[in-house]
Amino acid sequence: MSFFSEKRSPKGIFTAINSLNKFPQQLLAKLCQDVVDALQYKGSVPQVSHYQSELEKNSIELGKNEVQSTINVLFFLYRDASRASNLDQKQFLEILEKQTGITNQAGKVLATIWEREKQNLPSLNMPNVGKLIDFKWKVGVTFSSSISENLVTPFVTINISVSNTDDLVQTHSFEMSVPEFKEFARNLKEINQLLEVI
């Protein structure tokens, strides 16, 4: 998904930029800076409630979701820009104006911050992480084998399909003995708990 290189726009970008256009200039600059800082792990992710109240002080009413979308779109844009090779301020602004409904004024704010910070945003490349497409399992009991006649033991076989960034699907199969399965289960449950809490 590349906005600046391939001109591909994610769903919802127009609505998000619309909300962004309503920001007073200084507040927008602050938000951009916060996002860029967060991308460098210099600061935490901007808080929706904080920006909502700042907007209210300027008599601008934006709902929680709308403010959240402005934060999200800035993350998306700066991250995407850092991946595009040698994007200068002028190109940044041009593409932004052409692809979204951003006002010239708001666009200039985003582009200025880009120009200032682009050295500090290294190509934030994520490793080739695919998406889990399918998960199948079966439980069997081996009741005899050439290696051991009497070892009666259950095995769990898992078959997972993962799609990579090019939409190629690969399927992998593996077996686990009961203790190995318990360890696998423990990890998954931990992840589940964490994702529920965040």
Place this chain on the structure above:
Amino acid sequence: MELKHFDFLLSSLVKKLYHKDKSITNEYLQEGVIDSQLGNDQVLTLVDTLEPILLEIGHSDLSQNALEKLLEPLELRQDFHQHFLKYWEQQRDEIRSIVRNELIFNDRLSGVSWRVDMKTNSKKISNINQPIAIVELLLSRNQQEREDTKSIMFEIDKTQISNLVNQIEEIESLLEKGIQQKN
């Protein structure tokens, strides 16, 4: 022969039979008990009696009682007999998992690692800054005495992991039932 010699033979044979340690040759075993009163032939005879028992108990996962029955005809010295029983008790779990892993002919799961991230790139703006987990599975396979490992990485969101955990719990209860039936 003293207890320490007997112990040496037992643990060396386990290394040979289960850990596939090629350095445990007959010469190695004879060297190891050189200060006992045993002649080389006697050592080999003893080894020939102990090996099949060690193989049997590991591959059949025998209980202590069954092991006792196997040891009876050997008429071992009392302290050797006790030592064998105790040794098996200690080694049993590890040997069991070695044998189980031998039964996995294709890939087995050799490692799981993961981290939780905030998504910052997606086809939908609303997905950005949602927490996702990135999971890495290491799958290993024994290829002619070498171990080949491949890594599979994928991201998974709240809904997906919740689904997975439901299936995991299904598997867990099946295993519970299965184990209860066996006992």
